[in-house]
Amino acid sequence: MGRKRILRRQQHGSAWHWKQTDAWYYTLPGTKKRMPLFDENGERVRGRHNHAAALQALAKVKVTLADDGVFPGEWIVARVCSDYLQYCEQGAKKGTISVTHWKAAQAWLNDLCAFCGALPVAQLKKGHVTSWIEKHSTWRSTETHRSVISVVLAAFNRAEEMFGVTSPLKGLKKPAPKPRLQSISPEDEQTIFDNLEPQFRNFLFAAIHTGLRPFCELALLKAEHIERTPRGMMWRVYSTKTKKTRKIPVRPEVAKLVETLLKEAPPGSNLPIFRNTKGRPWKRMTGVVRFVGLRKKLKWNLDSTRSKYTCYTCRHTFVHRMLSGYWTDGKGCSIETVAELIGDTPKVAFEHYGREWGQHYQAPLWAAIGEPLSVSPPKKPANKPKQPKRKPR
Incomplete structure (x- = not known):
């Protein structure tokens, strides 16, 4: 019974x-x-x-x-995406969410809605998202996959938090992050400077020597963020990515360049120190277009290594040089120090740079246990890349 x-x-x-x-x-x-x-x-x-x-x-x-055109209780994929995009739009107007994130979310979520927007949330499976991503042949980079999945998860997590809609994508894993091993050599750095106009050359020179995020930190630097101390110049850097402010020292050659540029962007002018040829702040798209054109000009797009150079490679170059002691006669700094300078947590800095870097650059590991190198280490180039000079008008 x-x-x-x-x-x-x-x-x-x-x-x-x-x-x-x-x-x-x-x-x-x-x-x-x-x-x-x-x-x-x-x-x-x-x-x-x-x-x-x-x-x-x-x-x-x-x-x-x-x-209002909403059937009571009917939660479909398009409704989840729409709610998240409205949240991003309001956040972008208030300054709590970057415009870049809002635009990227708008493009990706609208594309997802074209794929399965009418599907009820309860019927959505992880396989739908995976199939949608694999359908885009141009999304070859795992970093792109990570970014897309992060936005999709954020949309469904918000619907669950705000409206109690159970997310069907719990447990959807993102690809493992790849370590940032790409670095610009001193010779390539000088070649880049020799083939650029002063505005972009100064921008990349500062990026390589400070490690700042190019477009959400360095491009927003103004005269009011500069501090002069007895030991040298310091910058107060605010990141629109982390929403945090940090104070970092800068190298003398960078300080000298900034002192020159401050003549055209003095305090109170509300102008960024590093501007493009039209006198406007450097934007991500502008920098990408300029670097793509540079790679084609130098035929680096045919090279397996140099074809991967971007503006963000300048940040990786700074980290690698700090770890290897490029500016300190071979005495590299700790990953904690690097993390403070670049505005990352030690955990993130180690995952991006420290773990794999230790396998590719082992001199500090041998020095740490008191063993000298069996062969003399390669000497640094006699002529480092020259500081960009401003052409007389």
Whole structure:
């Protein structure tokens, strides 16, 4: 004989009474979040005897949702994406979310909606997202896959946090991050400087010698962020990525260049120190176009190593030179020091640079255990890349 069926409470979308608060609620289908019901005076419907008033309040809620073009409780993929894009747009206007993230999310989520936007959230599987990503042959980099999956997960996590919509993508793994081993050699650095106009040359020179994120930190630097101390120049750097400010010292050659550029961007001018040929701040797209043109000009796009050079490689170059002691006669600094200079946590800095860098550059490892090198280390080039000079007008 089968077990007697246990009666459950009403289905989602119905009005139900919660004894703990003595108030009436409803739960939209596909969610786990309880929503209180209010009467005509804006007060919560209370008392178990007020079942009729609760049903009337629920009917008004359903009519309101229907007028807005939203079927009560129907959560589809497009609705999740739309809510997240509205959140990003508001954040971009307030300055709490970068415009770059908003634009990228807009492109990726709209593309996802074209693939499976009408699919109910409850029917969405991890395989749908994986198939959608694999459909794009131009998304070859694992870093692109990581960024796309991060945005998709953020959209569904927000829907779960704000509306109680259970995310079907829990456990969707992102590709493992690749270590940043790409670095510009001193010879290639000089070649780059010799083939650029002063504005872009100065920008890349500062990026290589400070390790700042090119477009969300260095491009926003102004005269008000400069501090002069007895030991040298320091910069107060605010990152729109981490939403944090740090103070870093800069090398003398960079300080000398900045002192020259400050004549055209003095305090109070509200001008960034590093500007493009049109006098505007450097933007990510502008920098990408300029570097792509440089690689084609030098025919580096045919080289397996140099074809990967970008503006962000300047940041990696700074880290590698700090770890190898490029400016300190071979005495490299710790990963904690590098993390403070570049605005990362020691954990992130080690994952990106330290772990694999130790396998490719082992001189510090031998020095740490007191063993000299069996062969003399290669000497640094006699002529380091020259500091960019401003051409007379």
